[in-house]
Amino acid sequence: MSLRWLPSLRGSEVTDRRLYLDRRRFLATTAAGVLLSAVASTRSSRAAPLSGVVPGPFSTDEEQTPFSDVTTYNNFYELGPDKDDPAKNAGRFRVRPWSVAIEGECAKPGVIAYEDLIRPHRLEERVYRLRCVEGWSMVIPWVGMPLAKVLERFEPNSRAKFVEFTTIYAPDQLPGQRLPLLNWPYREALRMDEAMHPLTIFAVGLYGEELLPQNGAPIRLVVPWKYGFKSIKSIVSIRFREDQPVTTWSQAAPSEYGFYANVNPNVDHPRWSQAKERRIGEFFRRETLMFNGYADQVAGLYAGMDLARHY
Amino acid sequence: MRRRRLGLVKAGVFLICLLPLSILAWDAVAGNLGVNPIEAVTRRLGDWAIRFLIIALAVTPVRRLTGWGEVARYRRMLGLFAFFYAILHVFSYVGLDHFFAWGDIWADIVKRRYITVGLLAVLLLLPLAVTSTAGMVRRLGGRRWRLLHRLVYPAGMLAVLHFYMLVKADWREPLLYGAIVGALLGYRVVNALYTRPRPVRA
Numbered sequence: 001m002s003l004r005w006l007p008s009l010r011g012s013e014v015t016d017r018r019l020y021l022d023r024r025r026f027l028a029t030t031a032a033g034v035l036l037s038a039v040a041s042t043r044s045s046r047a048a049p050l051s052g053v054v055p056g057p058f059s060t061d062e063e064q065t066p067f068s069d070v071t072t073y074n075n076f077y078e079l080g081p082d083k084d085d086p087a088k089n090a091g092r093f094r095v096r097p098w099s100v101a102i103e104g105e106c107a108k109p110g111v112i113a114y115e116d117l118i119r120p121h122r123l124e125e126r127v128y129r130l131r132c133v134e135g136w137s138m139v140i141p142w143v144g145m146p147l148a149k150v151l152e153r154f155e156p157n158s159r160a161k162f163v164e165f166t167t168i169y170a171p172d173q174l175p176g177q178r179l180p181l182l183n184w185p186y187r188e189a190l191r192m193d194e195a196m197h198p199l200t201i202f203a204v205g206l207y208g209e210e211l212l213p214q215n216g217a218p219i220r221l222v223v224p225w226k227y228g229f230k231s232i233k234s235i236v237s238i239r240f241r242e243d244q245p246v247t248t249w250s251q252a253a254p255s256e257y258g259f260y261a262n263v264n265p266n267v268d269h270p271r272w273s274q275a276k277e278r279r280i281g282e283f284f285r286r287e288t289l290m291f292n293g294y295a296d297q298v299a300g301l302y303a304g305m306d307l308a309r310h311y
Numbered sequence: 312m313r314r315r316r317l318g319l320v321k322a323g324v325f326l327i328c329l330l331p332l333s334i335l336a337w338d339a340v341a342g343n344l345g346v347n348p349i350e351a352v353t354r355r356l357g358d359w360a361i362r363f364l365i366i367a368l369a370v371t372p373v374r375r376l377t378g379w380g381e382v383a384r385y386r387r388m389l390g391l392f393a394f395f396y397a398i399l400h401v402f403s404y405v406g407l408d409h410f411f412a413w414g415d416i417w418a419d420i421v422k423r424r425y426i427t428v429g430l431l432a433v434l435l436l437l438p439l440a441v442t443s444t445a446g447m448v449r450r451l452g453g454r455r456w457r458l459l460h461r462l463v464y465p466a467g468m469l470a471v472l473h474f475y476m477l478v479k480a481d482w483r484e485p486l487l488y489g490a491i492v493g494a495l496l497g498y499r500v501v502n503a504l505y506t507r508p509r510p511v512r513a
Binding site: 069072073077081082083084134136179181182252268271272273275276278280283284285 | 477
């Protein structure tokens with residue numbers, strides 16, 4: 001019987017991830033009887049470790065969702081609509097070389113290579129809650145840098161009220177983009193004050209390693225107080241804009257997904273309640289927190305706004 | 312001899328119908344249900360409820376179109392398996408997904424239209440399961456029994472609608488099921504129109 005069926009364990013009771021992976025590997029190889037080949041194959045499926053990562057602010061000490069769950073249960077429709085599709089289809093997605101186009105209302109537009117984009121920044125670990133609009137959640141130790149520090153380098157001007165991000169469009173590598181699931185390429189956006197908020201980061205890794213393709217390699221947004229779909233993956237363009245951009249999900253179903261998409265237990269999705277969530281690995285649903293538990297940091301951004309209308 | 316062979320075939324079909332449940336049980340024990348096993352159990356049981364409903368709905372058209380009369384012997388069993396998987400699907404939603412939080416469940420039934428629709432489909436199947444025995448057919452009389460069992464048609468439509476309504480963006484599977492149910496029910500409509508009792512020829 002899988003452990004997942006049991007109520008949540010305390011952090012101290014949880015097997016260390018490395019040991020856990022080793023145990024899995026051991027079980028698998030005992031059957032095969034060939035230890036070495038399996039070690040090699042396991043290694044090849046892991047990403048490169050990131051160096052010089054320092055602990056960042058705002059991290060939660062909640063029990064972290066295991067690496068194997070974070071990397072095999074994904075909503076990344078570009079790699080297929082089912083949760084296990086992205087990990088299965090990740091093989092053909094080439095995440096190097098990579099560059100990001102900087103466009104719109106800023107003093108320094110241009111195309112910048114991924115390496116040049118991240119080089120000036122110190123990588124921080126941020127352990128954040130992730131709440132999906134579908135009603136499940138995880139706790140993920142991201143590695144990245146504050147988005148504000150990145151955006152400042154391009155000197156957005158006074159007309160920059162919003163910042164829009166676009167995911168790569170490459171149907172030859174991303175089989176989901178050959179299906180008319182969404183209006184490709186995927187687009188997301190933040191209000192400038194949301195983008196510059198210290199909680200908002202660009203992530204380039206998790207669990208101390210580079211992002212795997214299914215998690216949005218090589219660079220993605222993480223906005224922990226908003227539903228997961230706002231945290232756009234595999235970004236190829238950043239555009240500063242004066243007008244509010246149209247985002248992919250709000251275009252696909254405007255009555256269900258708004259521009260703001262702040263986690264809010266009091267405003268239901270038209271088709272299901274948002275009051276509770278299932279933390280991956282736990283049996284019982286838990287209460288969803290206002291702004292995903294980040295109300296102290298971000299509630300001020302929305303002072304005076306009717307959050308039932310601006311969902 | 313023939314009766315014995317039929318008995319064996321029937322037992323075989325029964326076991327095949329239990330296969331999805333056996334595989335699900337195996338996957339649960341082996342930890343193969345992925346990262347969100349409760350969702351996986353509920354979804355898989357729901358998938359099989361719809362599939363068996365479609366298979367049961369296909370029996371009569373298949374019999375008429377191919378003349379393969381023997382298939383009708385399995386209609387009741389297939390229909391009952393559709394009900395069986397539908398009930399397990401409901402149990403999974405009530406017991407695993409919500410762990411008997413009746414307040415939440417009631418709110419879901421009232422507010423979430425796809426839950427309302429799904430529950431309605433199961434409720435329509437309930438009297439059909441109850442009246443599936445030979446004794447019940449006798450008690451109701453063939454005519455009334457057949458009339459009652461036409462409830463399987465709206466149940467099939469509601470089941471597909473329930474699936475369609477809960478999907479976020481990938482509508483391929485519910486649309487496929489919808490097309491099959493549409494064809495199976497459409498066949499009956501066409502058939503009824505063309506086999507209407509004709510005026511007696513002079």
